[in-house]
Amino acid sequence: MVLRTRSAIVGATLLGMLLVAVPAWSQSDGKPAPTYSADIAPILQRSCQSCHRAGEIAPMSLMTYKEVRPWARAMKRQTASRSMPPWHYDKTIGVQHLKDDPSLSDAEIDMIARWADAGAPEGNPADVPKARAFKNFNDWQIGEPDMVVKFPAYPVPAAGPDLYGDLLAEIPIDEDRYIQAIQTRSSTPESHKVVHHALSYAVSRDAVQKGMAGEGGAFLVEYASGKNAEVYPEGTGVLLQKGQMARLSYHLHSVGKETRAEVELGIKFYPKGFVPKHVRWSRQLAQPTSPLDIPANTIARSDGYTQLHKPARIIAFQPHMHNLGKRQCLELIYPSSGTRMNSEIVSCANFNNNWHLTYNYADDTQPLVPAGTVLHNIQWHDNTKDNPRALDPKNWVGDGQRTIDEMGFFWVGWIELTEEEYQQQLAERRERQKRATSSDAGQQQQR
Ligand code: HEC
Structure with a gap:
């Protein structure tokens, strides 16, 4: 008994010495494990510290190795499920270039996981990039207001x-x-x-x-x-x-x-x-065609439609639902030309009532749509026990203003164009796309 305990201690000490002597290796592929200083800190600066620093809304600061180290496993979990950073846009469908997109690539998520699995090594502190300067929360970023x-x-x-x-x-x-x-x-x-x-x-x-x-x-x-x-x-x-x-x-x-x-x-x-020259409109569009009807223990789909009567440039998409909101998609149904595909899904996003996120299309990917285009809202409400925000999945839920009632529409931001402006902007974009050497998969088709 005594002997075994002793050898266990010796073993543990040897192992400890080995870990100190050589860099940590990730078990899976034999590559050196990522380090906080060289690999993780840059990700935190770009996508996490805007909220995870003193005085901000997140529960803990992620500014230094000492602060970050205890959260390694939680970071692995939260990034793998794409709960953090809060950004619920579907990366596999439709327009992919958005403004201020903080989301992580699959490679970055994998890197955080391998780093956590390797024991969250610090690496060389000299590798940490220069701290990012954040605006004081109380500065007017628009300049002195009128x-x-x-x-x-x-x-x-x-x-x-x-x-x-x-x-x-x-x-x-x-x-x-x-x-x-x-x-x-x-x-x-x-x-x-x-x-x-x-x-x-x-x-x-x-x-x-x-x-x-x-x-x-x-x-x-x-x-x-x-x-x-x-x-x-x-x-x-x-x-x-x-x-x-x-x-x-x-x-x-x-x-x-x-x-x-x-x-x-x-x-x-x-x-x-x-x-x-242009008014920027922002409205709640594509309300469900009939009042929401969400039976107990059910994921219910509903649809809504709004037609734009002038050509337009769509700037932003923001799903709006309540606790049962699961997912929304924006489909553009074009006035039929008879020969081409006449509809396409430009955006889908999962919904979480804790986060009301606006997805602003990058200038080059703002959908340009002809007069008569219909914005189609395809949405799902999850009234099952799999939805942690469903208060009582044994009950039917319908439309209403209270938080425990449901809603389902999207905010769309857009500017109207004249027919001439539309034709011109469309031609310019086609020209740019032709010049771009590699075609960018998943961008809005141009008609
Ligand atoms: C927009 C603000 C914001 C950003 C950006 C953000 N977080 Fe968070 N984070 C929060 C808030 C707020 C919470 C508390 C839970 C909630 O409200 O969802 C949280 C919770 C967490 C938790 C869980 C803490 C616990 O108590 O278990 C982890 C881990 C986490 N964030 C890691 C990250 C990482 C890693 C990033 C960047 C890749 C990130 N967060 C980006 C706001 C943010």
Whole structure:
């Protein structure tokens, strides 16, 4: 008994010495294991630290080896399931070039797994790239705004469930104005910690008075911690009408001490009387053709359609569902030419009600669509026990405004084009695609 224990200790010590003497090797392929310094730190800088650093929304900081080391296995798990970074866009279907895409490649996910399996070695600290500079959360990224609209402060208790709801504020303008750039920010360091995300809309006073401002209005800007301000594409603007109010749809969470959530909108306007060449529209489109009908223990599919009457350039796609939301796809059904494929799926994304993500197409991949194109929403709601957010899969669920009711539409951001502009932009894009040596699989087909 005594002897065996001893030899086990000797063995363990020898093994320890071996591990110190040579670099860690991954068991599977005999290649040296990735190290934190050379391989993992660059990934964290690009895709994780915007949220995982002191004062940001994520529960822990991932800025140094010491901070990262204890999370190696959790990082392997969360990246393998593509839960982290939060980005639920389907990489196998449709348009693939998106703006500000933080997602990891399969090779990076594999690298994190091999690194964790090898015991999360540090490597040579000199290999860590220079720290990335992050903007102070409280800097206006759009420059000094012309107007700041403050929403009423909202008390968030020290502990409790996440809070969802709406706040309203006046927008003091005396004539219609076009917005050139807009940003939402939390006004204080402490409220920065409790605001998970917030969407703002311009709503009519009429809708507010009728108590219908809830899910409507013209979308202005999204705020999610770790996300950049939105500057509308060159030459485009969003119309703000005199008399409209600002509505903030918020998702707040408790952080262990009572906190006041304070959020404000900074707006830069085009000069008075100026009308930009293009209005950037953002609307809830393709509502289900009949009220949602989601039986117990079922994954239910439903469909919605919206026709665009003018040629358009589609800029952004954002699924909107509630807890049962599982997946949405945007299909473009073109006015038939009789000879060519006349529909295609340009985007699919899984849905998770904790994260309302906007997918902004890269300039070169923004779908260009002819007048009469139908936007087809194909969506699935998961009312089974496999969905951790399904409150009670034994019950039927239908449409409604409450969080426990369901919704299913998408926000689409687009600009309208004249027939001439459409033909010209289409020709330019075809030219570019011809010049590109390697054809880029999965990009939108051009008609
Ligand atoms: C947009 C902000 C954001 C980004 C980017 C992000 N995270 Fe997170 N992460 C969070 C939040 C918030 C949580 C807490 C759980 C939740 O809300 O989903 C979290 C949770 C986690 C957890 C689980 C912690 C636990 O308690 O088990 C891990 C591990 C993790 N993130 C790793 C990463 C890695 C690795 C990356 C980059 C590849 C990353 N995250 C990118 C916001 C982010």
